[in-house]
Amino acid sequence: MASLPTELWLAVFEYLDPPNAAASLASLARTSKFLWDIVTPILYHTVHFRRSAPIDGFRNSIIAHPTLATHVRIVVFARGVNIPGPALDTFTGFMLPVRARYGTVFGSLTSLAGVHVHESHLPNPPNGSSVGSWLANPKPLVRNLLVTFEDGRTRDQGHSHTRASLERSPLQLPPTPETLHLDHIELSAETPFKRGAHAALRNVSAAVCLQSHVHDGTITLLQAFLMSLRTIPNLSRARIFFPSAFILQLVTQWTPLPVNPLTRVLSDARIQLVVHDFGREGLGYRTAVYAEMCGDEALWSLGDPSDSVKTTAL
Numbered sequence: 346m347a348s349l350p351t352e353l354w355l356a357v358f359e360y361l362d363p364p365n366a367a368a369s370l371a372s373l374a375r376t377s378k379f380l381w382d383i384v385t386p387i388l389y390h391t392v393h394f395r396r397s398a399p400i401d402g403f404r405n406s407i408i409a410h411p412t413l414a415t416h417v418r419i420v421v422f423a424r425g426v427n428i429p430g431p432a433l434d435t436f437t438g439f440m441l442p443v444r445a446r447y448g449t450v451f452g453s454l455t456s457l458a459g460v461h462v463h464e465s466h467l468p469n470p471p472n473g474s475s476v477g478s479w480l481a482n483p484k485p486l487v488r489n490l491l492v493t494f495e496d497g498r499t500r501d502q503g504h505s506h507t508r509a510s511l512e513r514s515p516l517q518l519p520p521t522p523e524t525l526h527l528d529h530i531e532l533s534a535e536t537p538f539k540r541g542a543h544a545a546l547r548n549v550s551a552a553v554c555l556q557s558h559v560h561d562g563t564i565t566l567l568q569a570f571l572m573s574l575r576t577i578p579n580l581s582r583a584r585i586f587f588p589s590a591f592i593l594q595l596v597t598q599w600t601p602l603p604v605n606p607l608t609r610v611l612s613d614a615r616i617q618l619v620v621h622d623f624g625r626e627g628l629g630y631r632t633a634v635y636a637e638m639c640g641d642e643a644l645w646s647l648g649d650p651s652d653s654v655k656t657t658a659l
Contacts, residue, residue: 354383389416391635395423404450414453418639424463424495428475452484459489459638461631464533467492467516480519489638490522491631494532520545526634527551528627530585531563536573549574549583550637550644552623552630555592567596571610571618582615586630586648588622619648 361369367388374384394400407414428450451457460483466476480487516537518525523545527537530551553567574583587593597607597618610616623630637644 351383354380355387358384358387385413386416389413391419391421392417393421393423394426397425397427397429400426400450401429407453411453415456417454418456418458419461419635420451420454420457421461422463422466422476424465426476428479451479454485457485457487458640459491459635460487461491461493461635464492464494464516467518477519480521483519483521486521487519488522489524489526490519491526491528491634491638492518492537493528493627493631494530496529496532518543518546522546524548524637525550526630526637528630528634529554530570531555531567533566533570536566536570538573538576540576541578543577544579546577547579547581549577549580550585550634551583552586552627553588553592553596554623554625554627554630555588556625559592559595561599564596564599568600568607571596571607571616574616575610575613580615582617582645584617584619584645584648586619586621586623588620590620590649593618593620617648617650619650621648 358366358370370384370388374381374388392403394403460480462476462480466474466480468474468477480490516533516535517539518537520543525537525546525548527533527550531553551570555563571585574580587596597611598605600606605611611618623633633644633647
């Protein structure tokens with residue numbers, strides 16, 4: 346078994362059926378120390394929490410095997426996930442502060458490259474989301490953040506909810522990210538940027554995943570989002586992906602006003618509007634963002650530049 350180079354084993358693992366890949370790799374890791382060493386960095390590279398319950402098991406694994414923490418590069422929190430933690434200090438009997446309650450779970454992830462969250466974790470105030478509370482004062486610092494916005498109706502525990510029931514309070518981004526990625530930005534209820542805030546933010550990417558049926562309200566929202574990019578005080582670059590040249594032109598050229606409100610945006614060299622279709626689900630965007638979080642700069646060169654759109658829209 347050890348006679349095969351690691352590269353060949355990694356090539357073999359690529360053929361595993363994606364829905365069952367994690368379980369298959371975990372089974373392989375238990376067969377030998379050799380395969381454990383190869384498989385473990387893959388298993389722990391991107392940790393998905395779709396429910397709250399597995400977080401305790403993850404914490405116990407990190408405590409039992411501290412070296413596992415060095416393999417974790419990305420942590421994903423689905424909607425409704427909460428970080429468990431003791432409510433009381435067992436010594437004093439007083440309530441533990443947020444950082445003490447939740448930071449201990451992820452404080453040892455010294456190789457953490459980025460975090461991916463559902464929009465519901467970032468209201469203001471956190472509204473009971475322990476993930477949002479942790480992100481407000483995280484340890485380690487979260488420098489790269491991906492936020493996924495959800496469509497008007499979602500399903501949770503067998504019940505259907507309208508967007509109005511999800512948005513209990515305004516969205517507020519945490520203070521530490523230097524790079525922010527926004528998935529399905531057309532589904533946000535408002536622009537996430539507040540004038541004068543987000544001093545740490547340098548880089549922004551966003552994916553528009555519309556395929557058809559572009560309503561006036563959606564166009565107005567996207568225009569407001571594009572204009573808000575210029576309010577970020579230390580913005581270095583922004584790359585906004587549109588699925589087609591038609592939708593890009595619709596957003597940048599439609600206006601009932603005599604002067605295009607996007608004139609300054611379209612002439613801002615820091616802001617690139619490009620055509621690249623990641624599909625309705627946006628899975629390709631998330632894959633590219635995960636790679637960017639880990640040091641791959643390819644995301645910032647994807648897509649066809651929209652120079653012709655900038656020229657006609659001015």
